[in-house]
Amino acid sequence: MTNDSAVCGNDESSAQEHPEHVARLLIKHRSSLLAFIFAVMRDFDAAEDTLQDVSVAIWENADTFELGSNFGAWARSIARRRIAAYWRTRSRSGQTLSDEQIDQLVDGFEQLQSANEPEPRKRALVECLGHLSPLLTRLIHLRYSKQLSLADVAESVGQPTETIRKALYRGRTALRECIERKLALNAEAGSVS
Structure with a gap:
């Protein structure tokens, strides 16, 4: 289950940021939501139209989404209601899916989404990398993704090797x-639920 974690306090700025955060999550999940629909x-045309309806419903109900919970599942529950309405109108023309068939498709999609989600530690790593300085992120990328030696990284950024070694140590410690x-916060949030 994906936790789209964020802290939502009770102050006025948090209340103003909540819809913006939901909008960012909608953008992030748009392609998987369209695939589901x-x-x-x-x-495809009906799916795109339905996605627009679902997007409007998500925006209108943004204040009901609990930050830190599974946005994809919440959005799919809204989409499921819109899809059911679509199939009710189609049933008049003889084309329909039963509620049971829709539920089976939803369950299958949920299982597929769960199987493709990154491990909590990898998600935390990606989030934490976003908090590092651009230079430190670049050093980590060169050293660990590109697998360059310390000397090659130092040459690449025009810094002494010892400076790079110390910076990478600080970066690994910070990460x-x-x-x-993040893992402790997620564990606490999971035990509270």
């Missing part, structure tokens, strides 16, 4: 602490 509706904090 299309899988059930089997008509480890950030990941541990």
